[in-house]
Amino acid sequence: CVFAMEEAxxxxxxVTDRYYTRWYKTxxxxxxxxxxxxxxHSNRICLITLAETHPILQNGRKIKNINYKISDGCxxxxxxxxxxxxxxxxxxxxxxxxxxxxxTDNMEYTVFSCIRGRLLEVNEDILKHPDLLLEKPSTDxxxxxxxxxxxxxxxxxxxxxxxxxYEEVVSKRTSQQQEPC
Amino acid sequence: MLSLKEKxxxxxxxxxxxxxxxxxxxxxxxxxxYSSYQLSIEVCVALxxxxxxxxxxxxxxxxxxxxxxxxxxxxxxxxxxxxxxxxANAEPKVQSEICVACLGVLQDFCDQSYTTQVIIEVxxxxxxxxxxxxxxxxxxxxxxxxxxxxxxxFGLIFLLIIFQSSVLKSYMSFCIPQSGFEVSVGFTHxxxxxxxxxxxxxxSDCFKPTKNKASVFTRMAVVKALxxxxxxxxxxxxxCPPVHxxxxxxxxxxxxxxxxxxxxxxxxxxxRELPQTPWVIDxxxxxxxxxxxxxxxxxxxSFRADGFNFSSSGREDVDVRTxxxxxxxxxxxxxxxxxxFNKAEIRQLQExxxxxxxKIRVRDLQIVTREAMGRMKEGEEEKTKTYSxxxxxxxxxxxxxxxxxxxxxxxxxxxxxxxxxxxxRPLAVRQRVIHSMSASFLDTHHFKLQLHTQAGTYIxxxxxxxxxxxxxxxxxxxxxxxxxxxxxxxxxxVDWPPAVPE
Numbered sequence: 001c002v003f004a005m006e007e008a009x010x011x012x013x014x015v016t017d018r019y020y021t022r023w024y025k026t027x028x029x030x031x032x033x034x035x036x037x038x039x040x041h042s043n044r045i046c047l048i049t050l051a052e053t054h055p056i057l058q059n060g061r062k063i064k065n066i067n068y069k070i071s072d073g074c075x076x077x078x079x080x081x082x083x084x085x086x087x088x089x090x091x092x093x094x095x096x097x098x099x100x101x102x103x104t105d106n107m108e109y110t111v112f113s114c115i116r117g118r119l120l121e122v123n124e125d126i127l128k129h130p131d132l133l134l135e136k137p138s139t140d141x142x143x144x145x146x147x148x149x150x151x152x153x154x155x156x157x158x159x160x161x162x163x164x165x166y167e168e169v170v171s172k173r174t175s176q177q178q179e180p181c
Numbered sequence: 182m183l184s185l186k187e188k189x190x191x192x193x194x195x196x197x198x199x200x201x202x203x204x205x206x207x208x209x210x211x212x213x214x215y216s217s218y219q220l221s222i223e224v225c226v227a228l229x230x231x232x233x234x235x236x237x238x239x240x241x242x243x244x245x246x247x248x249x250x251x252x253x254x255x256x257x258x259x260x261x262x263x264x265x266x267x268x269a270n271a272e273p274k275v276q277s278e279i280c281v282a283c284l285g286v287l288q289d290f291c292d293q294s295y296t297t298q299v300i301i302e303v304x305x306x307x308x309x310x311x312x313x314x315x316x317x318x319x320x321x322x323x324x325x326x327x328x329x330x331x332x333x334x335f336g337l338i339f340l341l342i343i344f345q346s347s348v349l350k351s352y353m354s355f356c357i358p359q360s361g362f363e364v365s366v367g368f369t370h371x372x373x374x375x376x377x378x379x380x381x382x383x384x385s386d387c388f389k390p391t392k393n394k395a396s397v398f399t400r401m402a403v404v405k406a407l408x409x410x411x412x413x414x415x416x417x418x419x420x421c422p423p424v425h426x427x428x429x430x431x432x433x434x435x436x437x438x439x440x441x442x443x444x445x446x447x448x449x450x451x452x453r454e455l456p457q458t459p460w461v462i463d464x465x466x467x468x469x470x471x472x473x474x475x476x477x478x479x480x481x482x483s484f485r486a487d488g489f490n491f492s493s494s495g496r497e498d499v500d501v502r503t504x505x506x507x508x509x510x511x512x513x514x515x516x517x518x519x520x521x522f523n524k525a526e527i528r529q530l531q532e533x534x535x536x537x538x539x540k541i542r543v544r545d546l547q548i549v550t551r552e553a554m555g556r557m558k559e560g561e562e563e564k565t566k567t568y569s570x571x572x573x574x575x576x577x578x579x580x581x582x583x584x585x586x587x588x589x590x591x592x593x594x595x596x597x598x599x600x601x602x603x604x605x606r607p608l609a610v611r612q613r614v615i616h617s618m619s620a621s622f623l624d625t626h627h628f629k630l631q632l633h634t635q636a637g638t639y640i641x642x643x644x645x646x647x648x649x650x651x652x653x654x655x656x657x658x659x660x661x662x663x664x665x666x667x668x669x670x671x672x673x674x675v676d677w678p679p680a681v682p683e
Contacts, residue, residue: 012664012666014662014664015645019601041600043600043601043603043604045600045603045604047600047648081607081608083607084605086607086608120603120608121608123649125649132649136649139649142648145603147603
């Protein structure tokens with residue numbers, strides 16, 4: 001049983017494949033190609049990440065700055081949760097900004113929550129190592145962890161696209177010969 | 182004699198005026214002489230009242246006016262000795278009223294007929310009782326409102342009087358102390374049920390909300406609240422002396438229980454599709470069977486128990502096997518109708534469990550004490566474990582790529598709460614130690630990894646890194662994406678329960 005894994009491994013499901021469902025939000029807030037990918041665990045916890053088509057990940061861009069301070073009164077770094085019920089976490093709606101990322105070409109992008117839920121943590125590793133976001137956007141370079149309300153855990157994906165739907169949207173873009181973002 | 186003193190007189194007066202029965206007066210005066218309580222209730226009262234009229238400091242000398250003189254000899258003659266009824270003028274009338282402190286339990290329910298009734302109920306269920314067991318009448322609780330002085334414990338007095346019963350004595354020829362057999366005698370009193378409820382608003386921090394139907398007003402909680410509340414606050418919420426009860430207590434059915442039996446052992450789990458405890462979500466069973474049910478089945482039927490509580494020294498995931506000597510566990514069997522088994526019978530039970538399923542195996546099965554559970558739980562926090570894991574690597578590897586692994590000793594790992602349990606655990610960083618590791622090459626993308634780690638280390642997350650939230654992790658150490666395909670627990674290093682030679 002141990003060695004039977006060999007052939008299967010070429011396409012062996014990763015941790016993400018095994019435990020998470022991928023959902024997508026494309027053209028966030030109407031901005032072309034600013035696509036987000038939400039990884040939803042079977043226990044309802046969601047990871048917010050950049051989808052592979054996001055402009056930050058294109059054309060060899062480099063990151064100048066990541067700022068979790070989204071307004072004078074609010075920094076996502078101040079988010080503190082305690083206890084099993086995660087009291088104290090900032091409650092987010094779909095269009096709540098998580099952080100602002102500035103690239104070396106001075107393009108600025110805002111990453112949004114995309115779902116309703118309580119913010120558990122933001123990824124502070126990318127502050128120290130922004131390249132993580134570029135190299136591993138779907139794993140170590142995640143942006144934030146959000147816990148939806150128990151009663152909303154199924155409905156939060158209502159406004160999101162499945163992997164298949166996302167791929168359709170993306171292929172329509174290239175066929176319409178839009179400028180790469 | 183009653184052993185009451187002159188200094189007790191004002192208290193006696195107050196208690197009698199408040200409506201206490203004779204035995205409760207004795208309790209609140211801290212009379213330690215048990216024989217005093219075993220006098221009949223009428224005699225008790227008479228002697229108590231008599232105390233009020235003694236004039237000298239010597240309790241044996243009386244200067245009573247002749248009309249109130251009571252003959253000591255008559256009083257001490259025994260249970261039904263002709264006691265003169267007291268003249269009514271100055272004495273409080275206590276005999277016919279229900280006692281405000283014991284609600285009648287120490288008045289009516291200690292007499293012969295009630296005791297006999299209880300014993301008959303017990304014997305009806307266990308005809309051979311008189312040959313084997315001692316009756317241990319369980320203490321039961323009664324909150325004594327309004328009187329916050331030290332008193333002789335209520336339950337103790339009840340037992341004292343009951344044990345006097347000649348009916349009971351004839352069945353106590355075979356006494357086995359601490360047999361574990363419990364007879365529960367209780368009373369309800371609807372009239373005063375809500376009396377202590379005001380404590381929930383005045384001392385709300387003493388009362389924890391309960392999820393099941395059980396009452397919030399547990400004995401411990403109420404005692405705690407009574408200690409906390411100030412006298413003034415108490416008096417503003419509750420009349421002192423308390424209101425005279427209009428009704429007496431109702432006796433509850435006598436219940437018979439056997440104290441729980443604890444069975445311990447170690448289990449192996451050979452299946453990767455078996456949860457340790459039943460997997461139920463929203464009332465639906467997600468996977469058939471569980472380790473605890475497979476072990477409990479034969480035990481429940483042999484011990485004829487009503488239910489069980491399963492606990493173990495840590496646990497493993499559904500898809501993880503437990504090999505080696507297995508994981509220590511203990512099972513509390515509730516109300517076993519059969520509690521005594523010899524070593525051969527326990528061995529037989531172990532065999533039965535082992536032949537009933539090939540998914541688990543049990544060893545070192547034995548009966549243990551309740552205290553033993555603590556030893557098992559300490560293993561969960563403190564003892565080490567060893568694992569073996571099947572690792573897949575994205576990058577192709579050679580033998581030499583694995584050499585560095587055996588040189589890693591006492592590796593400190595910071596683990597943020599894994600995402601897969603974060604929905605039900607607090608967010609925190611836990612530092613754990615991986616004491617040592619070794620690796621065996623299998624092929625260019627696989628190897629076997631052995632680890633010896635501190636208790637509480639998340640192995641799967643150490644391997645794949647959990648989105649970088651466990652650092653260091655194997656991906657980083659090997660500079661390649663890696664994943665864990667299989668995990669086995671090789672040993673749980675707890676030296677309990679003691680090994681049972683086969």
